[in-house]
Amino acid sequence: EVQLVESGGGLIQPGGSLRLSCAASGFSFSTHSMNWVRQAPGKGLEWVSYKTSDRKTIHYADSVKGRFTISRDNAKNSLSLQMNSLRDEDSAVYYCAVSIEGHFAYWGQGTLVTVSS
Amino acid sequence: EIVMTQSPATLSVSPGERATLSCRASQSVSSNLAWYQQKPGQAPRLLIYDTSTRATGIPARFSGSGSGTEFTLTISSLQSEDFALYYCQQYNDWPRTFGQGTEVEIK
Numbered sequence: 114e115v116q117l118v119e120s121g122g123g124l125i126q127p128g129g130s131l132r133l134s135c136a137a138s139g140f141s142f143s144t145h146s147m148n149w150v151r152q153a154p155g156k157g158l159e160w161v162s163y164k165t166s167d168r169k170t171i172h173y174a175d176s177v178k179g180r181f182t183i184s185r186d187n188a189k190n191s192l193s194l195q196m197n198s199l200r201d202e203d204s205a206v207y208y209c210a211v212s213i214e215g216h217f218a219y220w221g222q223g224t225l226v227t228v229s230s
Numbered sequence: 231e232i233v234m235t236q237s238p239a240t241l242s243v244s245p246g247e248r249a250t251l252s253c254r255a256s257q258s259v260s261s262n263l264a265w266y267q268q269k270p271g272q273a274p275r276l277l278i279y280d281t282s283t284r285a286t287g288i289p290a291r292f293s294g295s296g297s298g299t300e301f302t303l304t305i306s307s308l309q310s311e312d313f314a315l316y317y318c319q320q321y322n323d324w325p326r327t328f329g330q331g332t333e334v335e336i337k
Contacts, residue, residue, distance in 0.1 A: 148326075158266075158274065158317055160326040174325050208273055215321025216264035218285070220273040 115139040117209050117221030124227045129199050135192040135209030135221055143187035146212035149194050151205035152223075159205075162194065163212065177203075199228045232256050232320050236329035242337040249305040251332045253318035258298045262322035265294055265303045268315045268331075277316075278303065308334070 121133040133149070149161040162183040163172040171183060182195040192209050206223040233256040243249045253263065261281040266274040276285040278294035281301060291306040305312055313336050318329040 157330045158319070158328040160319075160328070163326075172324050214279070215262055215326070216276060216279040216319065217266070217274070218276055218279075220275070222273050 115211070115219045117211070117219060119207060119209055119221045119224035122207065122224030122226045124229065125199055126230050127200060127228055129228075130195070130197045131199060131226060133194040133196065133207055133209075133224055133226070137190045137192065137209075137211075140211070140219075142190040147183075147185060147192045148210045148212055148217060149181075149183065149192075150208045150210050150217065150220075151203075152208070153202070153205040156205075161207070164192075196226070199226075201228050204228045231325055232259060232323055232327050234318055234320055234327050234329035236316075236318055236332045238332060239330070240333045240335060242335050243308050244337045245310060246307050247337075249308055249312075249334055251303040251305075251316055251334070253296075253301040253303070253329050255299045255301075255320055259320040259322035261297055262320055263294075263296070263301050264319045264321065265292075266317045266319065267312075268317065274317065305334070 116138045118136045125131050144166050146165045148163045151159050151161050164183045180198045184193045204227050206225050208223045209221045210217040211219040235254045237252045263281045265278040267277050268274040277288050282294045293304045295302050315331045315333050317331050
């Protein structure tokens with residue numbers, strides 16, 4: 114069974130930094146592309162970032178480019194998102210999701226990030 | 231950026247009836263279109279990918295159709311567990327984009 118468990122969310126002041134993690138199991142993590150997708154409270158889904166299994170290709174949404182960094186450790190079946198210079202509008206539940214041919218086949222339960230002073 | 235527009239925002243349907251949800255892309259996404267279901271407090275769940283292929287474990291009452299810029303998700307006979315939010319998503323280009331969602335509510 115595919116399991117994706119996010120952690121690292123919490124309350125952070127504007128301008129601060131936070132690192133999210135996603136622990137993966139139940140599938141071949143090292144051969145799948147991974148994503149972060151977020152959902153602000155009461156709002157829709159917004160794709161944030163993507164990284165291929167070979168770590169050679171990375172994409173970011175314009176809203177986070179230059180502030181967020183996606184990384185992965187295939188040996189540890191782990192995906193991370195380093196978030197710097199956080200803004201109020203970054204407040205959301207952050208999901209990690211497995212890409213298969215572009216669609217998001219599996220999702221974690223999410224971790225809540227609240228940016229507020 | 232490809233803008234995905236879903237209609238209607240809210241669909242009121244009685245159990246057992248058919249529900250038809252629409253999704254329009256601002257430019258062609260070929261058949262690179264997926265549908266997700268989300269219930270309150272839960273993560274989204276993949277229903278349909280490549281426009282019309284049901285994901286593993288998804289009942290046959292869910293079907294998808296369309297191509298290019300116009301897509302439809304049909305739920306043939308609504309069950310109680312189907313009342314939820316539905317999102318379409320294109321993966322033909324970067325950034326990946328979602329529609330704003332259609333809420334299917336009990337009439």
